[in-house]
Amino acid sequence: MERIPILRMGSVLLVTIQVDMQDQTAMALQEDLAEKIAKTGADGVLIDISALEIVDSFVGRMLASISGIARILSATTVVVGMQPAVAITLVELGLSLEGVRTALNVERGVRLLERSRRELDFGR
Amino acid sequence: MTTQRDTQAFLSTLDVASDQLIGPWLDEAGAKDAAARRSMEIEAKEIAGALRSALDGGADPASFQGPAWASFRQVLEALSRSRAARGQTAGDTSLFILALKKPVFDSLQNELASDTPALMGAIWAATTLIDRIAQHTVSTFQQAREDIIRRQQEELLELSTPVIKLWDGVLAVPMIGVLDSNRTQIVMETLLQQIADSESELAIIDITGVPTVDTLVAQHLLKTVSAIRLMGADCIISGIRPQIAQTIVHLGIDLQGITTKATLADALSLALQKTGWRVQRAE
Numbered sequence: 324m325e326r327i328p329i330l331r332m333g334s335v336l337l338v339t340i341q342v343d344m345q346d347q348t349a350m351a352l353q354e355d356l357a358e359k360i361a362k363t364g365a366d367g368v369l370i371d372i373s374a375l376e377i378v379d380s381f382v383g384r385m386l387a388s389i390s391g392i393a394r395i396l397s398a399t400t401v402v403v404g405m406q407p408a409v410a411i412t413l414v415e416l417g418l419s420l421e422g423v424r425t426a427l428n429v430e431r432g433v434r435l436l437e438r439s440r441r442e443l444d445f446g447r
Numbered sequence: 448m449t450t451q452r453d454t455q456a457f458l459s460t461l462d463v464a465s466d467q468l469i470g471p472w473l474d475e476a477g478a479k480d481a482a483a484r485r486s487m488e489i490e491a492k493e494i495a496g497a498l499r500s501a502l503d504g505g506a507d508p509a510s511f512q513g514p515a516w517a518s519f520r521q522v523l524e525a526l527s528r529s530r531a532a533r534g535q536t537a538g539d540t541s542l543f544i545l546a547l548k549k550p551v552f553d554s555l556q557n558e559l560a561s562d563t564p565a566l567m568g569a570i571w572a573a574t575t576l577i578d579r580i581a582q583h584t585v586s587t588f589q590q591a592r593e594d595i596i597r598r599q600q601e602e603l604l605e606l607s608t609p610v611i612k613l614w615d616g617v618l619a620v621p622m623i624g625v626l627d628s629n630r631t632q633i634v635m636e637t638l639l640q641q642i643a644d645s646e647s648e649l650a651i652i653d654i655t656g657v658p659t660v661d662t663l664v665a666q667h668l669l670k671t672v673s674a675i676r677l678m679g680a681d682c683i684i685s686g687i688r689p690q691i692a693q694t695i696v697h698l699g700i701d702l703q704g705i706t707t708k709a710t711l712a713d714a715l716s717l718a719l720q721k722t723g724w725r726v727q728r729a730e
Contacts, residue, residue, distance in 0.1 A: 403679060407639030410674040425679035427646045432679075 327352045329359050335367040335436060336360065336398075337429075341374045349385040356389060360396045366443075367436035368393050371429055373404025383418040390423040399424065399439050403432040468495060471550035476543050487543070490526055494544075497522040498580075511579040523580060527587040537588040544581040548574060608634045610641040617718045618647045619711065621686075623656030631667035635674060642680050649721060650675055651714045655686030665700040672705050681721070683707070685714035 325348055330337040336359055338352065356368065370386065390400040403426045413420065424439075426432035469491050473484055476491075497519045506515035530540045551573050559566040608630070613619045620638050624630075638650060652671065657664065668684060675682045685708040687695075695702065708714040719726060 402677075405678045407636060407643055407674075407678065410639055410677040411635060413677055414670045414674045419673040420677060425677055427642070427648060427679040431646075431648070 326355065329355055331359075331363060331365070334363075334365050335369060335433065336363070336365045337369045337371070339371040339374070343377055344375065344382045344385075346381050349382055353385060353389055353392065357392050357396065360393055360398050366398050366440060368398050368400045369429060369432045369436070370400065370402050371404050371432075372402060372409070373406065373428070375409060376406060378409050378412055380416050380418065383413050383416060383420065387418070387420050387423055390420075394422075399436060401426050401432040401435050403427070403429050468547075468550050468554065471553065472547050475546035475549045477546075490543075493522060494526065494547075511576075511583065520583060523584050524587045527584045528591055531588055531591050537585045540584045540588060541581040544577065544584055548577050551577070604630065604633055608637055610637055612645065612647070613651065613715055614719065614722070614724070616645075616647045616722050617649045617651065617715070618642065618645065619651040619653060619715075621653045621656060621711075625659070626654075626657055626664045626667055628663075628667065631664075631671065635671045638671070639674055639678060642675065642678055648680050649683065649718045650680055651683045651685055651711065651718060653686040653711045653714070654684065654691075655688070655711070657686075657691075660687075660691045660694055660700075662698055662700060665695065665698075665702070669702070669705070681706075683714045683717060685709070685711045 325342060327338060327340060327342075327348060329352075330339075336356065338356065340352075342348070359365070360368065368389070370389070372386075375382075386402055390402075393400045401424045402420070405425065424435060426435050469488060472491055473487055476487060501516055501519040504515055506519070507513060510516075511520075527537075527540055531537075552570055555566060555569050555573065559569060608620065608622075611619045611621070618638065618641055620634060622634065634652075638652075641647070642650060652668065654660070654668075672682045672684070683706045684702070687707055687709060706717070708717060716726070
């Protein structure tokens with residue numbers, strides 16, 4: 324089974340999904356990511372899905388649950404580069420991913436993470 | 448029943464009378480002026496010629512859709528289309544074809560006056576064939592019209608959904624006309640594609656030109672906004688007229704968390720503010 328690599332850039336974990344997501348791959352990613360966040364103490368997770376052209380409800384829910392898990396582990400998740408067709412599919416499936424932050428590309432995603440980190444620091 | 452003999456009689460009429468046929472045909476068709484008569488004469492000669500060569504080729508009048516009639520049908524279709532392009536109605540074209548009956552009947556009468564059964568058979572053969580020809584021109588005309596209507600519908604759909612770049616990173620879609628699921632789908636697709644291509648972070652949907660907003664339209668708008676957010680951009684809905692605002696509240700539609708503005712100008716100034724621009728009047 325393929326595993327999706329998780330790259331670490333400072334305090335941000337970067338996940339680039341390049342293959343069509345199978346249910347098993349998605350489950351494995353969720354587990355790997357949870358462990359990695361806990362181990363590295365990352366405060367941001369960037370999931371780049373710009374190469375993803377097909378989604379189903381399972382992958383949609385997976386994105387939402389990753390974001391939920393990361394939040395509990397005090398990391399912010401940003402999903403970046405969603406294709407129009409994928410966005411339409413998710414909306415038609417009734418999954419509007421409430422609580423998941425989104426950005427147009429990786430660069431904007433990083434900026435969004437920085438901003439949310441500043442806000443957190445300010446709150447402390 | 449059309450027999451070979453009837454066809455032969457009909458064919459011989461066309462053969463001998465081809466030139467004598469055209470004159471009475473045009474008289475019957477009733478050309479308004481000399482120019483119209485000239486263009487009709489060209490058409491009539493073409494049709495008579497094509498009809499004769501089809502019958503010469505052994506085409507069976509009973510099966511008009513058969514392959515032997517293919518080239519003749521093409522002539523008819525060309526005639527029907529060119530007449531449609533000149534603004535003539537399907538009725539005019541089919542009347543023109545039906546006007547052929549009288550001269551054909553007359554010449555059949557002259558030829559077969561002594562043989563009544565043969566005359567009846569030939570007239571029946573001629574009338575069925577001419578009816579079929581006329582009917583074919585009408586259906587071709589209708590087909591051409593329907594093609595035009597379908598093409599215009601598609602063009603209208605595309606026309607009605609322009610995506611405009613208002614500012615760096617700010618797109619706008621002025622929606623005009625009744626929003627149905629088909630149109631919203633196209634608007635959504637073009638807008639999302641534009642957002643992806645231009646990496647704009649804000650989209651303004653202006654519904655000034657939308658006459659009514661009901662629960663269905665509101666649902667379409669909500670879907671579009673959700674999809675835009677999923678892609679990582681944000682959306683402002685502008686152009687909500689006072690009556691529409693009242694309708695929305697009366698219907699109990701929840702525009703949960705969607706930024707709405709009364710005019711496109713307000714939406715643009717909010718968009719500029721959100722993207723970090725400040726517009727100042729030069730002193």
